[in-house]
Amino acid sequence: MSLVVVGSIAFDSVKTPFGERERMLGGAAVHFSLAASFFTDVRVVGPVGDDFGDEQYEVLHGRGVITDDVEHVAGGKTFFWKAHYEYDMNLAHTEDTQLGVFGEFEPKLSEESRSADNLFLANIQPDVQRGVREQCTETRFAGLDSMNLWIDTARDSLLKTIAGVDLVFLNDAEVRMLTEQPNLVRAAREIMDMGPSVVVAKQGEYGAALFTRDAGEGAQADRRSAEHRSGVSFFALPAFPLDTVVDPTGAGDSFAGGFLGYLAAQDDWQDDAALRRAMTYGSVLASFNVQEFGTERVARLTRDEIDERFERFREITSLEPAPA
Amino acid sequence: MSLVVVGSIAFDSVKTPFGERERMLGGAAVHFSLAASFFTDVRVVGPVGDDFGDEQYEVLHGRGVITDDVEHVAGGKTFFWKAHYEYDMNLAHTEDTQLGVFGEFEPKLSEESRSADNLFLANIQPDVQRGVREQCTETRFAGLDSMNLWIDTARDSLLKTIAGVDLVFLNDAEVRMLTEQPNLVRAAREIMDMGPSVVVAKQGEYGAALFTRDAGEGAQADRRSAEHRSGVSFFALPAFPLDTVVDPTGAGDSFAGGFLGYLAAQDDWQDDAALRRAMTYGSVLASFNVQEFGTERVARLTRDEIDERFERFREITSLEPAPA
Numbered sequence: 177m178s179l180v181v182v183g184s185i186a187f188d189s190v191k192t193p194f195g196e197r198e199r200m201l202g203g204a205a206v207h208f209s210l211a212a213s214f215f216t217d218v219r220v221v222g223p224v225g226d227d228f229g230d231e232q233y234e235v236l237h238g239r240g241v242i243t244d245d246v247e248h249v250a251g252g253k254t255f256f257w258k259a260h261y262e263y264d265m266n267l268a269h270t271e272d273t274q275l276g277v278f279g280e281f282e283p284k285l286s287e288e289s290r291s292a293d294n295l296f297l298a299n300i301q302p303d304v305q306r307g308v309r310e311q312c313t314e315t316r317f318a319g320l321d322s323m324n325l326w327i328d329t330a331r332d333s334l335l336k337t338i339a340g341v342d343l344v345f346l347n348d349a350e351v352r353m354l355t356e357q358p359n360l361v362r363a364a365r366e367i368m369d370m371g372p373s374v375v376v377a378k379q380g381e382y383g384a385a386l387f388t389r390d391a392g393e394g395a396q397a398d399r400r401s402a403e404h405r406s407g408v409s410f411f412a413l414p415a416f417p418l419d420t421v422v423d424p425t426g427a428g429d430s431f432a433g434g435f436l437g438y439l440a441a442q443d444d445w446q447d448d449a450a451l452r453r454a455m456t457y458g459s460v461l462a463s464f465n466v467q468e469f470g471t472e473r474v475a476r477l478t479r480d481e482i483d484e485r486f487e488r489f490r491e492i493t494s495l496e497p498a499p500a
Numbered sequence: 501m502s503l504v505v506v507g508s509i510a511f512d513s514v515k516t517p518f519g520e521r522e523r524m525l526g527g528a529a530v531h532f533s534l535a536a537s538f539f540t541d542v543r544v545v546g547p548v549g550d551d552f553g554d555e556q557y558e559v560l561h562g563r564g565v566i567t568d569d570v571e572h573v574a575g576g577k578t579f580f581w582k583a584h585y586e587y588d589m590n591l592a593h594t595e596d597t598q599l600g601v602f603g604e605f606e607p608k609l610s611e612e613s614r615s616a617d618n619l620f621l622a623n624i625q626p627d628v629q630r631g632v633r634e635q636c637t638e639t640r641f642a643g644l645d646s647m648n649l650w651i652d653t654a655r656d657s658l659l660k661t662i663a664g665v666d667l668v669f670l671n672d673a674e675v676r677m678l679t680e681q682p683n684l685v686r687a688a689r690e691i692m693d694m695g696p697s698v699v700v701a702k703q704g705e706y707g708a709a710l711f712t713r714d715a716g717e718g719a720q721a722d723r724r725s726a727e728h729r730s731g732v733s734f735f736a737l738p739a740f741p742l743d744t745v746v747d748p749t750g751a752g753d754s755f756a757g758g759f760l761g762y763l764a765a766q767d768d769w770q771d772d773a774a775l776r777r778a779m780t781y782g783s784v785l786a787s788f789n790v791q792e793f794g795t796e797r798v799a800r801l802t803r804d805e806i807d808e809r810f811e812r813f814r815e816i817t818s819l820e821p822a823p824a
Binding site: 263264265358359360361362365379381382383385408410411412413414417418419420421448449452453456489490492493494495496497 | 587588589682683684685686689703705706707709732734735736737738741742743744745772773776777780813814816817818819820821
């Protein structure tokens with residue numbers, strides 16, 4: 177089934193302790209699309225300027241991403257972001273942001289995109305996200321990402337937008353900030369009470385946690401002690417252990433792309449097993465993303481490499497390791 | 501097989517958003533002992549003052565902990581610690597520390613303790629830890645915990661002490677601080693290069709990561725891609741999701757107690773499967789510890805409750821969930 181992503185397409189200039197790149201292809205919608213493309217048909221919606229050309233389209237087309245809804249704004253410039261990372265890779269130090277055509281972005285979806293089976297709203301102003309959501313009346317599921325900026329400056333709009341989606345991807349600090357609830361289990365439950373049935377708390381180097389509504393009266397609830405009747409089902413996965421992280425830019429978007437790309441291809445996207453595999457594919461794609469700059473590693477990734485690392489995740493998380 | 505722990509025995513006054521307690525039984529060696537007592541015979545070594553009496557001994561004896569080597573210093577006062585936690589439970593705000601008899605602690609181990617099968621050196625000045633380690637010539641394994649204070653002020657001594665033990669328990673920030681290496685995989689490998697064969701990076705609300713030396717030329721290495729030839733085997737476990745954490749004091753010591761208590765009872769403590777189960781039992785004990793103040797929950801815990809939560813860990817970490 178098809179998956180549409182709406183969000184930023186960008187040029188990123190990034191310096192890390194392992195090197196630097198000038199104006200490489202980036203942006204949330206790009207990282208998401210490439211990661212999702214291993215599992216399903218992906219359409220990307222976002223604006224570009226005159227500086228965006230064949231070289232960039234080739235990366236997207238190389239992974240079969242459909243770019244019909246990439247909007248070329250004549251006379252404009254593509255979103256540009258410049259940053260560096262210190263040895264602590266958890267924090268990007270932004271040096272320059274030039275919104276360019278992204279600053280005036282009013283997504284106009286083609287009929288093909290409006291009728292796509294599944295939708296992801298990458299991190300954009302929440303009014304814009306909600307406008308897109310309302311255009312996509314046939315969507316089976318819709319997910320969104322957001323950020324601390326919108327929690328601070330457009331909180332009410334973001335809450336309305338969240339009420340209209342099925343899956344929410346946020347950093348765990350943002351989950352707490354949005355709900356003003358320091359306990360992550362309670363915070364995730366509060367977000368689910370707003371409407372979504374799935375909350376994914378991204379935890380950077382610690383991996384990610386999946387919260388879903390508990391079956392409640394079913395078998396699982398009966399097995400639980402009174403000390404854990406939170407109404408929430410939980411699954412967590414560590415990040416893949418890498419001894420070199422070259423460039424963390426786009427890790428969260430690659431995670432969401434692997435997650436929702438896999439899920440878009442499943443008959444029952446709300447199935448617990450499917451969601452756990454989605455968490456794992458998301459973590460696999462994020463781990464490859466950070467091993468090289470920008471889109472370099474994912475652009476030449478193979479499905480065999482993905483499946484091999486999926487199995488490595490099984491090994492590093494299993495309480496019963498495979499015999500040596 | 502028997503397990504000896506050497507460390508602090510304390511009175512803790514703690515206030516959290518869920519209430520407060522005055523002068524409750526605490527200290528690293530106490531939390532460790534109680535957690536380990538579910539799996540093996542435990543002897544606790546540490547100093548107490550005149551203010552330590554039957555009420556405190558009863559908690560330890562209630563779990564079968566052997567207190568013959570608790571040293572009563574006549575005229576002295578037991579280590580006292582006072583702190584509070586805000587809603588962010590990751591940080592303890594210390595209000596008062598009175599070392600009392602712990603400040604002059606020179607562990608004198610009985611013949612029974614010196615000949616114990618396994619040893620844990622809770623967080624104490626590293627010269628003192630090393631002195632104990634050298635007294636215990638028949639130990640099968642020795643583990644230690646430490647803290648940022650000793651990395652700062654007694655680094656050389658700590659490095660010497662680490663070289664003489666088999667398992668190191670540190671917060672992940674301390675693992676990085678000790679090695680001055682921001683990448684956790686590399687940092688853990690550096691610690692193993694000093695001597696220990698196991699490094700456990702405690703990650704608070706994110707759980708814990710286990711690093712062991714990789715078999716290297718064996719089957720596992722062959723399965724790995726060139727992108728992960730770090731010479732390190734890895735396993736990670738999230739913390740148990742709790743919607744209420746009442747008092748995090750002693751979580752790390754309970755974790756180490758559950759971990760090493762279980763391991764002390766195994767024939768082959770270096771077996772990968774045994775170490776993963778040890779991680780899980782450690783996480784189980786830590787999770788119960790934080791659900792009430794001080795030792796209250798663990799003191800009345802049952803083995804059935806432990807095993808039930810162990811199975812819950814299997815559910816929340818399995819890539820293939822149990823059928824609903």
